[in-house]
Amino acid sequence: MANVNDYVIEVRDLVVKYGERTVLDGINFRVPRGQTFVILGGSGCGKSTLLRNIVGLMRPHSGRIFINGQDFTAMNDRGRIAVRKKMGVCFQGSALFNSMTVGDNVALPLREHTKLEESTIEIMTKIKLELVGLGGFEDFMPAELSGGMKKRAGLARAMAMDPEIICYDEPSAGLDPIVAAGLDALIRKMQHTFNLTSIVVTHEMSSVELIADTVCMLKDGRIVEMGDMGRLRASSHPFVQQFLDRRPDEEGEGGSEYLRSLTGGD
């Protein structure tokens, strides 16, 4: 039986609602230290909402989220800030501050949260950027970087405070396969080098195969399958099979019928 602290993240009976609509309904899972946990699912299944709850951008309707054994959902703001310093987030659109250089972006958490000398911060910024393969790009503005480079810079910023947990929201969205594969390799490298616990939200199967230790598949706000890739492939759940086989929805045909009824054609 594993010690409670071996699970870095634990989600218990999480329910999230937007107004009357239930977006997540009774989510339960645990992420052991040093593992990559992938949240997989179609568009609008609530996977980004789940991530927003884990990083504390939303408060759930009910249920609890434990980070390192502490109840993150019940904390006051000060406690949450302390937990967030141990957590890095890579946003879908990288979310770099456009008014600052890449170097200032990476240095920002260090400047705000630590009392380090400016020269130390500069060195640390350089190290973080080199780690993601962006050495020498300190003085570039985010607008001057390509999509893949922005994501890497976002990762460098997320790594600035040496977090224990790192969350990626659709890391390979909008990137070509080569750049996406490079990013997957980087995620893998980060996990191995720093024993990071990672949570990745994605719908890219190719990248899931590469990075996932555990996969959890969401549909309509519920977990339909959870386990390693082998278990996912062996799953008898129709949605999982449909997702893995990339079969279109039945509703697609319903849509074309609807269109026909509107245009009156045959």
Next chain:
Amino acid sequence: MVAIVGNIGRITLDWVHAVLRVCVLMVDTINWMVVAPLRGRGLRVRSTIEQFVSFGVMSLPIVSLICFLIGAIMAMQASYQLARFGATRYIANLVGVAAMRELAPLMTAILLTGRSGSAIAAEIGTMKVSEEIDALDVMGLNPTKFLVVPKFLAMLLAIPCLTVVAMFVMMFGGFCLTTVVLGMEPQLYFEQTASALVMKDLVTGMIKSFFFAVVICWVGVYRGFQVEGGAEGVGKQTTSSVVTSIFLIIVVDMVFTIFFYFM
């Protein structure tokens, strides 16, 4: 009938929610601007100075130009009536009092709404759309402290400063037109202006300008945080920030004008 009542109820609720959100924003801003620094959690001085330069210094040319022209226009219009009574020397009084009490604060506020209020809404809105606000949040950096307070302080400093400049430039505009075009003695214009103005005129103008600054900044910030969706949302809220801001400026102006009239 039910639909009408329902609509009235919904609109009222929306208003109440909006007012509540504005109040939360106000309390939060004041907390990070006044209370937090007293507890040793500093202000972002560099960012405030940068914003001051952007709102104040960079607006100086346009504010000066417009106010100079308005001063001249006002003198011309005044002369149109006053000349009939042979009272052109009172142009100086009229321009001076109107500039100090009303037009300089109002014009500065309206120009800054278009120039900086909209910029605040667009900047915060874009940051919200591109998840930069969320990024601040997850880094443990409070968006109010980081974004709102520097803008707020800069605006509170910039608008009164610009208003003082605007007052003098407006009177100078009137002076130039009256002396050059209408041929009044410069000495006479000075004397008339000096005799017409009292300290209260300046104070009135400055108090107004201070509240205009509060309105412009709060509306801009509030609208910025209201942005939903993408670029369209930014555009919508930016436009709306300008309209709301100008409306509220006029309302505040009205309230203070009535108040100072009876004071």
